[in-house]
Amino acid sequence: MGTRGPVGKRSDQRLGHRTKAEQEAVTKVPLGGGSPPAEEPEESWHPIAQRWFRSLGESGQRVFYEASDWATARYVAEAMSRNLEAGRFSAQLFAAVMSGMSSLLTTEGDRRRVRVELERAVQTDADEEAAVAALDEWRERLSG
Template identity: 50%
Template sequence: MRRRTNQPDTPITRAPAGERPNNPQADPNWDPIAIEWFESLFESGQSFFYERSDIAQARYVAEVMSRNLSQGQRVSGQLFASVISAASELLTTEGARRRLGVELTKSPSADMDAGLDELLNSYRDE
């Protein structure tokens, strides 16, 4: 008889999610890159999982990002690593989503590369 060895030692405790807030607005005083990053979070599929605390964290990360970009100085490696780590916790990268078992799918009509699979399959068949 086989037994799974990768099950978590601690059982998962489930709790009801809070009410999903409306998409928050970026601070117009932020650097344009920080604004684009913040707004992109709520246009992405992972925002389905966001709670108010995630939005608060995103706001803080965007604020730090904006302040750093606005200084016009060399970007601190340590600050950059911290911002990327915090962004990863918001599931902004494919790797972060895979580690947590989150897979985002696109509808066929919204997928710009919909014909790519068919093209690759026909190429493989030749």
């Protein structure tokens, strides 16, 4: 782990000058928009495995997923389900599941390691915009 922790900072949190190559090394994916269709979990899986698998289709990294990634996710969810339903929890199987989840970039730390950042679209509230416009109009009347 080093003195900076397990993962680096997001690109917008880094200070100082960076080379053009360092700035271009980050792949940013805006959330929302076109993405491949998500697959559905197996009904026989443990509810936690189903929830995890469903979350992959709702997460931003899904835009990178190909058929082989969905197959990997299905395998990881199956292993997760078997471990959760087993009479005795297997630490070795848990480690394998976590490794598979990491390969699918399911956590912020996993994505930072491969320099992928998910950005949420800024949503503006119509009422908020109307309030700002009203304040601007009021300021103009006071100054004029």
